[in-house]
Amino acid sequence: xxxxxxxxxxxxxxxxxxxxxxxxxxxxxxxxxxxxxxxxxxxxxxxxxxxxxxxxxxxxxxxxxxxxxxxxxxxxxxxxxxxxxxxxxxxxxxxxxxxxxxxxxxxxxxxxxxxxxxxxxxxxxxxxxxxxxxxxxxxxxxxxxxxxxxxxxxxxxxxxxxxxxxxxxxxxxxxxxxxxxxxxxxxxxxxxxxxxxxxxxxxxxxxxxxxxxxxxxxxxxxxxxxxxxxxxxxxxxxxxxxxxxxxxxxxxxxxxxxxxxxxxxxxxxxxxxxxxxxxxxxxxxxxxxxxxx
Amino acid sequence: xxxxxxxxxxxxxxxxxxxxxxxxxxxxxxxxxxxxxxxxxxxxxxxxxxxxxxxxxxxxxxxxxxxxxxxxxxxxxxxxxxxxxxxxxxxxxxxxxxxxxxxxxxxxxxxxxxxxxxxxxxxxxxxxxxxxxxxxxxxxxxxxxxxxxxxxxxxxxxxxxxxxxxxxxxxxxxxxxxxxxxxxxxxxxxxxxxxxxxxxxxxxxxxxxxxxxxxxxxxxxxxxxxxxxxxxxxxxxxxxxxxxxxxxxxxxxxxxxxxxxxxxxxxxxxxxxxxxxxxxxxxxxxxxxxxxxxxxxxxxxxxxxxxxxxxxxxxxxxxxxxxxxxxxxxxxxxxxxxxxxxxxxxxx
Numbered sequence: 001x002x003x004x005x006x007x008x009x010x011x012x013x014x015x016x017x018x019x020x021x022x023x024x025x026x027x028x029x030x031x032x033x034x035x036x037x038x039x040x041x042x043x044x045x046x047x048x049x050x051x052x053x054x055x056x057x058x059x060x061x062x063x064x065x066x067x068x069x070x071x072x073x074x075x076x077x078x079x080x081x082x083x084x085x086x087x088x089x090x091x092x093x094x095x096x097x098x099x100x101x102x103x104x105x106x107x108x109x110x111x112x113x114x115x116x117x118x119x120x121x122x123x124x125x126x127x128x129x130x131x132x133x134x135x136x137x138x139x140x141x142x143x144x145x146x147x148x149x150x151x152x153x154x155x156x157x158x159x160x161x162x163x164x165x166x167x168x169x170x171x172x173x174x175x176x177x178x179x180x181x182x183x184x185x186x187x188x189x190x191x192x193x194x195x196x197x198x199x200x201x202x203x204x205x206x207x208x209x210x211x212x213x214x215x216x217x218x219x220x221x222x223x224x225x226x227x228x229x230x231x232x233x234x235x236x237x238x239x240x241x242x243x244x245x246x247x248x249x250x251x252x253x254x255x256x257x258x259x260x261x262x263x264x265x266x267x268x269x270x271x272x273x274x275x276x277x278x279x280x281x282x283x284x285x286x287x288x289x290x291x292x293x
Numbered sequence: 294x295x296x297x298x299x300x301x302x303x304x305x306x307x308x309x310x311x312x313x314x315x316x317x318x319x320x321x322x323x324x325x326x327x328x329x330x331x332x333x334x335x336x337x338x339x340x341x342x343x344x345x346x347x348x349x350x351x352x353x354x355x356x357x358x359x360x361x362x363x364x365x366x367x368x369x370x371x372x373x374x375x376x377x378x379x380x381x382x383x384x385x386x387x388x389x390x391x392x393x394x395x396x397x398x399x400x401x402x403x404x405x406x407x408x409x410x411x412x413x414x415x416x417x418x419x420x421x422x423x424x425x426x427x428x429x430x431x432x433x434x435x436x437x438x439x440x441x442x443x444x445x446x447x448x449x450x451x452x453x454x455x456x457x458x459x460x461x462x463x464x465x466x467x468x469x470x471x472x473x474x475x476x477x478x479x480x481x482x483x484x485x486x487x488x489x490x491x492x493x494x495x496x497x498x499x500x501x502x503x504x505x506x507x508x509x510x511x512x513x514x515x516x517x518x519x520x521x522x523x524x525x526x527x528x529x530x531x532x533x534x535x536x537x538x539x540x541x542x543x544x545x546x547x548x549x550x551x552x553x554x555x556x557x558x559x560x561x562x563x564x565x566x567x568x569x570x571x572x573x574x575x576x577x578x579x580x581x582x583x584x585x586x587x588x589x590x591x592x593x594x595x596x597x598x599x600x601x602x603x604x605x606x607x608x609x610x611x612x613x614x615x616x617x618x619x620x621x622x623x624x625x626x627x628x629x630x631x632x633x634x635x636x637x638x639x640x641x
Contacts (some may be wrong), residue, residue: 050484085309101485269350
């Protein structure tokens, strides 16, 4: 059963249509990812679903019914841009937020799960990026939410902090909680999400599991070679390729046949690599390679 | 509405305030310094006396020997005499209102100079001319007002405290809420079950707690220095400031109900606070001001706070005597709080 259904959602800011006729459903216990370039409408969609902003039109159903006042008791949110009371300590902040709810989470469990013990006495304005994100995640969990919204949770984190965050999110998933997240990190989406919706210009342009999306939109693998190994044999090669600085990329659905062709042309394959299609290939294929603001 | 959630936010805001050492220190230092400064300046009442310049004088004090200045004028406690070396220097001081009248101490014809544009000069001129008349020429009867004497500092203190309360209430609530909205702290709170009336009530209660805490500390500190003449009940005096603080905080909440621009909010707060400061009798009485100005001043909660506080402090008024002012402050609090809750937006 879907825990959340979004039906024909639309949001206009004056003449700008930020979200245009978006519909999707999220199954209980799954991690649903919204991907898209900057300005695609991901955050606006999330904030409408979170009941932070009002839609221009459309419906959001929680457990099959319109959201009630109690909706806020049942969800946890980690915003992309937000702030806390600077002069409170981490422990006081946790205490303050959990006291606002009817069914607060055990404080020790939160501290342990989000690894906050070493920074409990630190004030919010003294936290590093990673510590701050862990606190923000803990705040999203203070009320034992069924549904957790994470808006770009790993933005600005170093690789260690990011990996640690993924581990925590993996544990939350295994607890049976439902997660809806936006991200720019394809690696993150592929690692965490069961279902992904790719948005562009306010619309959902593709939806499915990571593997389904790859299978559907990127059937090709990529062969990469040093440019020096290929450039004297370009006339012989009767295949599409792309030169990027010192490398040549060849996308092909038939790796064996392409390699045979390269060998027949005398190309040195000793420094060759073959990579399967990934979510980034799907993303670029669907949204293009042009820079977005 | 949940009292628990209000108390949680009340506690969090108080911790923020007390830990922000700059804001905390300034909230105590500012009113205390203003009161001490103005108290020292005005307590001797020397700035309210008239000044008569006398030339030619060689020393820094006026030497009355050899001058024709009437003895009754010399001994008048309302007049200070200023020694001036020469006529030109004295004329310059008259032109710039530094002295009210200039006398030629050596002239036998009692020659004097006055600035026609100076009301004080015209009064001192009359004093001088009257002093030249033989004793008993006046047919007016002098009667001194009885009762307790109200010093300027006793009249002035409620004004300066109310002014400080106004600035602290408006900026402490209005500016802070706008800053929280701008940096996203309010958005984070919107994601919780906290509702606008709970949040605004907590903000207002926190600010009034801090205002009254500051008020008590500054009152007792200043009282040690100036030994205020409190004619009425101290408790009632504090109660009027409590009501006034609520009323002023609620105006701050209305101004902070929307918007994310601190610059705009600052402008709006100035637009509200400056007329209140000048038309609510903080610095001077509006007696004799145009009727419409007096009517306009009735719109400001600061006017009612000051009227009530001065009645209690200077006249010994009871709660019955100030019920109108108290009722108006309660009414404005409820009105503005309801308006703020109605207009309030967590996000831009």
